[in-house]
Amino acid sequence: MTLTGPDRVLAAAPAQPTQALADLAPPAGLSPAQPSAELSAPADERAAWWREAVIYQVYIRSFADGNGDGIGDLLGIRTRLPYLRALGVDAVWITPFYPSPMADGGYDVADYCAVDPLFGTLGDFDALVAEAHAAGLRVIVDVVPNHTSDRHQWFTEALAAEPGDAARGRYIFRPGKGEHGELPPNDWESVFGGPAWTRIVERDGTAGEWYLHLFDPAQPDLNWHNPWVREQFEQVLEFWLDRGVDGFRVDVAHGMIKQHGLPDVGYSGQITMLGNAVLPYFDQDEVHQIHRSWRRILDTYPGERIAVAEAWAPSLERLAAYVRPDELHQAFNFHYLGTPWEAQPLRTVIDQSLGTARLVGAPSTWVLSNHDVQRHVTRYGGGETGQRRARAAALLMLALPGSAYVYQGEELGLEEVFDLPAELLQDPQRFRSADGSSGRDGCRVPLPWNGAVPPFNFTPLGIADGWLPAPAHWAARTVEAQWQDPDSMLGLYREALRLRREHPALGDGALEWSPSPAGTLVFTREPGFVCTVNTGSEPVALPAPGTPVLASGPFELGADAAGQASVVLPPDTAVWWVRSASD
Numbered sequence: 001m002t003l004t005g006p007d008r009v010l011a012a013a014p015a016q017p018t019q020a021l022a023d024l025a026p027p028a029g030l031s032p033a034q035p036s037a038e039l040s041a042p043a044d045e046r047a048a049w050w051r052e053a054v055i056y057q058v059y060i061r062s063f064a065d066g067n068g069d070g071i072g073d074l075l076g077i078r079t080r081l082p083y084l085r086a087l088g089v090d091a092v093w094i095t096p097f098y099p100s101p102m103a104d105g106g107y108d109v110a111d112y113c114a115v116d117p118l119f120g121t122l123g124d125f126d127a128l129v130a131e132a133h134a135a136g137l138r139v140i141v142d143v144v145p146n147h148t149s150d151r152h153q154w155f156t157e158a159l160a161a162e163p164g165d166a167a168r169g170r171y172i173f174r175p176g177k178g179e180h181g182e183l184p185p186n187d188w189e190s191v192f193g194g195p196a197w198t199r200i201v202e203r204d205g206t207a208g209e210w211y212l213h214l215f216d217p218a219q220p221d222l223n224w225h226n227p228w229v230r231e232q233f234e235q236v237l238e239f240w241l242d243r244g245v246d247g248f249r250v251d252v253a254h255g256m257i258k259q260h261g262l263p264d265v266g267y268s269g270q271i272t273m274l275g276n277a278v279l280p281y282f283d284q285d286e287v288h289q290i291h292r293s294w295r296r297i298l299d300t301y302p303g304e305r306i307a308v309a310e311a312w313a314p315s316l317e318r319l320a321a322y323v324r325p326d327e328l329h330q331a332f333n334f335h336y337l338g339t340p341w342e343a344q345p346l347r348t349v350i351d352q353s354l355g356t357a358r359l360v361g362a363p364s365t366w367v368l369s370n371h372d373v374q375r376h377v378t379r380y381g382g383g384e385t386g387q388r389r390a391r392a393a394a395l396l397m398l399a400l401p402g403s404a405y406v407y408q409g410e411e412l413g414l415e416e417v418f419d420l421p422a423e424l425l426q427d428p429q430r431f432r433s434a435d436g437s438s439g440r441d442g443c444r445v446p447l448p449w450n451g452a453v454p455p456f457n458f459t460p461l462g463i464a465d466g467w468l469p470a471p472a473h474w475a476a477r478t479v480e481a482q483w484q485d486p487d488s489m490l491g492l493y494r495e496a497l498r499l500r501r502e503h504p505a506l507g508d509g510a511l512e513w514s515p516s517p518a519g520t521l522v523f524t525r526e527p528g529f530v531c532t533v534n535t536g537s538e539p540v541a542l543p544a545p546g547t548p549v550l551a552s553g554p555f556e557l558g559a560d561a562a563g564q565a566s567v568v569l570p571p572d573t574a575v576w577w578v579r580s581a582s583d
């Protein structure tokens, strides 16, 4: 007999909405004054929660707008906490909401201990932490230590000072080369394109020193050899820890220390976002001293406060150094994100990730998308193919041992948006890149919540447009359109997250591969859980390893010639199975 997969599976284990859709609407009359976050803690006090947490990335500008100006904010996040809770994630990481001229979407911070009025107030932040904790969600915030905004008071003071003054010593100023200092001090390039140096005009009006900026000129790099800088950031961490945050995502955690002498690289085309090149301005051994000192601070707070490194390291071995027991807790696995949808490379990167993390006793992490890369539905081919692969990739990722990051909107199957009006684009990478690429705005389009027309209730009552327009066809991809549909991408994520929380084999731990045909992955998580994946372009027959509990798409169960249960996995399909003692 042949059974059709999803119908059978979903009939056996229906996705139970844990919450009526009406509950997802912004609660009326949210009062901004809420209990202090300081003493509140998430309901779930599992030890080492972070070793298996599913952490949802909120790109604040594009998640939900609470005050109707078309830009996402803290109030918007508060109104959508019921959604995040019902989705089934463990924590939210919120991208920077600090005062900023927004030259790089808030990654140019002008004050590390305040909230930009665009996003709300410190009171809103405290209320958000308290409400998130009450809902069992942890809160991780970004810290941006490699560079400040050029409008930060420290940089203003540096510009006003004389060459050689202490205020200049907080940043990386150098005289230029050439007869009149007209050439940059070395050949380093900015991640966003062009030289990594900008020349300033001194107070007396003469052309002066150059300062280093590995990103935009509006993001001058700090001098982390200066103890004063280190002390300032220790205070920043304590400021947010005292307000109850559960951890930090550390921006450019590999970049704070530059090689002594600032030697030339010797070639051009040095870096790409999330790249792996060996460079004198990234992944220097001394950077680990900083992370050790930060870990000491985190460990003085109760409740396992964590830090996750955004570190671009040339190898998984180098990346593992950031998560040694006395350093940070997690590092993003960009090697996994960059792996194509092919069984063999995926197996290799999974093995290497688990192997190197194990060497230092850390959990591995998994990520498919974030606010810096093209959305993975699009990277995987777009359209039906991209959706099919993204569904299978979600089940693969959520079955792997360790912690996973979900970027807002991937649970809705959102694709990259390419046809944004040029006058609305904001990403500095786009403006500085020589290849005219569309930059990162296309993965940052405001989320579609409900309704039939843009901006799909991204703003309350839809009274303003979102800061970037959502495509009209996202009407079929809103939270509302997918919530009750177990076959939707959202239905798949909800059910996968529910099973992941319930099944003892999932989360932290290990996996064991089973032999399987080319183009497929089959692994077991004990006790009694199996994941099968076909990344190839042809259907593949496998022995059925148990009872199917969730599938990314239709599949067929049958029996082989010897009467053993078998499964035919179509292309780009993943199935989760549970095995009982009798299987």
Ligand code: NOJ
Binding pocket: 104, 107, 108, 144, 215, 251, 252, 310, 371, 372
């Ligand atoms: C990494 C962040 O994710 C990215 O958005 C930002 O542009 C750079 N760091 C610079 O802060």
Ligand code: CA
Binding pocket: 065, 066, 067, 068, 069, 070, 071, 072, 073, 118
């Ligand atoms: Ca707003």
